[in-house]
Amino acid sequence: MRRKLIAALGVAACTAALAGCGDDGSGGGGDPDALTVWLMDGSAPESWVTELNEAFEREHGVEVTVEIQQWEGIQDRVTTALSEDGTVDVLEIGNTQTVGYANTGGLAALDELADQPWTESMLASAEVDGTLYAAPWYGANRVVVYDRSVWADAGAEVPTTRDEWIDALEAIEQNTDAEPIYLPGQSYYVLGGFIADEGGGFAVEDGEDWAGALNTPAGEAGMEFYAELQSFSTSPTDNDEAEPQQSTEVVPNQEVASWIGLGWEAAGAIAAIEEQGGEADFGYFPIPGKSADELGHVFLGGSNLAVNERAGNPEMAREWLRMATSAEWAQKYVDANDGGVVPNRTDVTASPASGSFAEAMVASADVGFLPPLTTGWANVETDPNPIKELMTNVLDGEDYASAAEAADSEITTRINRE
Structure with a gap:
């Protein structure tokens, strides 16, 4: 971590x-x-x-x-x-x-x-x-951090499913001036959770080697939901959660109704808001799953x-x-x-x-996922990260299959390199 x-x-x-x-x-x-x-x-x-x-x-x-x-x-x-x-x-x-x-x-x-x-x-x-x-x-792991007052003004309810999550964001968009969700174009561990919801992953074992696994129905479905969420955000498609740092550089400086972050980020946002003379009114909920029976997968x-x-x-x-x-x-x-x-x-x-961040976080512990556990995974995460590049390309309108094929080729090359 x-x-x-x-x-x-x-x-x-x-x-x-x-x-x-x-x-x-x-x-x-x-x-x-x-x-x-x-x-x-x-x-x-x-x-x-x-x-x-x-x-x-x-x-x-x-x-x-x-x-x-x-x-x-x-x-x-x-x-x-x-x-x-x-x-x-x-x-x-x-x-x-x-x-x-x-x-x-x-x-x-x-x-x-x-x-x-x-x-x-x-x-x-x-x-x-x-x-x-x-x-x-x-x-x-990450949870959804939301502004209680904005959600109340919008009449939005804390969701228990993906569909309810989208309904809440639509209500905020229609009834307030706030950004419904701040979601950078390249939060690839968030994407990984959506792919895991579909039964997929970033890569799979291929004999003694590994192979990229984004050009799959699971990869495409995960990216499709990510894109739907990201459409409610004003973030550029080539940003990630660290640059600019969402908790201290974005959330305290604009009206953001919700965002996905870690505990230290939530604490950092609260401190930054208070330093500016404001008062944070955050609530927290686990990332919803496709149904109310199971929460969404999160990078643990x-x-x-x-x-x-x-x-x-x-x-x-x-x-x-x-x-x-x-x-x-x-x-x-x-x-x-x-x-x-x-x-x-x-x-x-x-x-x-x-009602704490910790309560929402611990609730998702049983649906935590990890990236491929192999020595070569560090090579995949090295900039330029092919998963992040895929996300930006797809959000900018490129055909998913073409972008995923290129990403899988790069992932396969890197992950098998010691």
């Missing part, structure tokens, strides 16, 4: 309570009385990290050093760390990146944790060929925890990871985040506040 989970998580500060955290990558160096853990900026509340490490140190007599890492440039730092002895023992890895690191031989197999009651939608990102190489830690971002195959203290690394992802400490982690994360285990309960 490339962004902070939600603003409420805060920034895990480098304090003495975190056992001298930093990011110099010094590592435990094989010291049996020391352990080095890399966690990403914004992933864990400081209170949880401190309490966990104090409990671990009491039980094992091992000092834990937590080094907070920034997302920018993390893939290069992790690659380097996994190629050196004793740099880091336990590390947080984005769920879409885990399979790639496991395939390079950098992560230790965690067979002893395979029988834990992991959340099924999160488990796939931690396994390769039936072997567990990481433990799921947390998940997060998040992180896993893994043990470095070349850890300096492998035994204690496994013990720390086991404790951190146990039912007891996973529940404490969810509670520390006010229920605003998708739990990693089925024996952990998230109880977010009624």
